[in-house]
Amino acid sequence: MNVKTLFLNNKAMEEVGVLDMASTIRDVEKVYRLFDSGDVISPGKCVLRWGKTPEDENVYGRINAMPGFIAGEFDMAGIKWIGSGPMNYKKGLPRASVTVILNDPETKLPVCFADGTEVSTMRTGASGGVAIKLLSREDASVMTICGAGAQAPTQFEAAKIARPGIKKLYIYDIRPENAERFAGKVREKYPDVEAIATGDIESAARDSDIIDCVTLASEPFIKGEWLKKGSLVMNMADYEVDRDCVRRADKIVCDFWESIKHRMISTVALMWRDGLVKDEDIHAELGQILNGKKSGRENENEIIYFNAVGAGILDIAITARCYKKAIEKGIGTNLDFWE
Numbered sequence: 001m002n003v004k005t006l007f008l009n010n011k012a013m014e015e016v017g018v019l020d021m022a023s024t025i026r027d028v029e030k031v032y033r034l035f036d037s038g039d040v041i042s043p044g045k046c047v048l049r050w051g052k053t054p055e056d057e058n059v060y061g062r063i064n065a066m067p068g069f070i071a072g073e074f075d076m077a078g079i080k081w082i083g084s085g086p087m088n089y090k091k092g093l094p095r096a097s098v099t100v101i102l103n104d105p106e107t108k109l110p111v112c113f114a115d116g117t118e119v120s121t122m123r124t125g126a127s128g129g130v131a132i133k134l135l136s137r138e139d140a141s142v143m144t145i146c147g148a149g150a151q152a153p154t155q156f157e158a159a160k161i162a163r164p165g166i167k168k169l170y171i172y173d174i175r176p177e178n179a180e181r182f183a184g185k186v187r188e189k190y191p192d193v194e195a196i197a198t199g200d201i202e203s204a205a206r207d208s209d210i211i212d213c214v215t216l217a218s219e220p221f222i223k224g225e226w227l228k229k230g231s232l233v234m235n236m237a238d239y240e241v242d243r244d245c246v247r248r249a250d251k252i253v254c255d256f257w258e259s260i261k262h263r264m265i266s267t268v269a270l271m272w273r274d275g276l277v278k279d280e281d282i283h284a285e286l287g288q289i290l291n292g293k294k295s296g297r298e299n300e301n302e303i304i305y306f307n308a309v310g311a312g313i314l315d316i317a318i319t320a321r322c323y324k325k326a327i328e329k330g331i332g333t334n335l336d337f338w339e
């Protein structure tokens with residue numbers, strides 16, 4: 001018996017279109033819809049955490065396992081296995097490293113091992129883009145990104161696809177050199193955008209239609225009183241926004257509410273734990289809006305709070321698209337799984 005499996009490293013993944021944001025947004029939307037219609041199996045994250053408290057993981061690191069199966073055109077099972085080494089930067093390494101294993105849903109055998117590091121930043125950007133498309137003002141022109149790390153470029157790329165009218169971008173980072181570096185890249189890639197690295201987060205937030213948080217902060221630094229009418233505040237990571245941001249929101253929207261509660265580290269999850277937010281206070285998940293069961297933004301004045309925790313099914317869907325392309329084009333390294 002000989003069973004082969006395909007290995008796709010970062011270069012192979014790029015050759016088969018992992019950096020195609022428009023396709024990634026389409027995949028992510030399909031996954032949200034399939035999740036809402038019950039056509040996935042998504043048992044949630046298992047967190048292998050170093051340190052004693054959930055806060056410790058942003059110092060000592062973690063590896064998360066996120067298995068899943070996704071039906072529809074994807075018809076693929078698998079697992080995302082994502083390591084996070086917050087101190088990796090001291091060694092010149094990225095914080096996150098991702099392996100995706102795809103399994104045939106019928107035989108359950110592994111058909112592909114892929115570098116999913118870019119898959120992960122692309123799908124997180126795409127998730128932000130879908131939220132922006134559904135929840136921000138159509139005329140949104142000013143955005144703030146908090147956290148100029150690995151997620152920031154794809155957050156902005158997807159935001160510009162969803163809202164091409166964004167003309168001003170504030171970038172705030174606890175390490176100002178990161179904000180400066182990212183601002184330089186934005187100016188190069190988007191000449192129509194005024195990119196401003198800033199240490200004054202209050203003024204930036206007060207001026208913004210969209211505030212997108214992708215930091216490793218362990219204390220909130222965005223205050224609800226700063227949010228302007230009609231703004232969208234995006235809690236893509238954990239702790240950046242205070243409880244007043246949620247209290248002031250006319251709508252609370254998320255990607256996967258049960259997973260957010262299970263993970264229990266974002267602002268809205270902690271408020272739910274403390275009895276300050278109830279299940280019925282969650283206006284919608286993105287899939288319900290995409291499937292037409294719930295509304296997105298309804299007027300120019302409402303403040304919307306969005307929280308995303310992510311799920312392995314997003315990465316599995318995108319990797320499945322890349323895997324199918326790799327088979328078609330003969331890209332990647334065939335390995336003998338069983339000789």
Ligand SMILES: NC(=O)c1ccc[n+]([C@@H]2O[C@H](COP(=O)([O-])OP(=O)(O)OC[C@H]3O[C@@H](n4cnc5c(N)ncnc54)[C@H](O)[C@@H]3O)[C@@H](O)[C@H]2O)c1
Pocket residue numbers: 095096120124146147148149150151152172173174175178214215216217218236237238308309310311
């Ligand atoms: N929702 C999702 O699906 C999803 C997916 C991937 C990553 N994330 C989260 O996004 C966050 C960022 O991920 P990344 O890969 O870009 O990490 P990264 O380490 O590459 O970048 C993080 C950036 O945040 C900055 N930062 C850290 N603490 C800060 C603070 N208190 N205030 C302002 N800036 C601060 C760092 O200097 C760095 O530039 C992480 O918390 C990660 O867990 C969420």
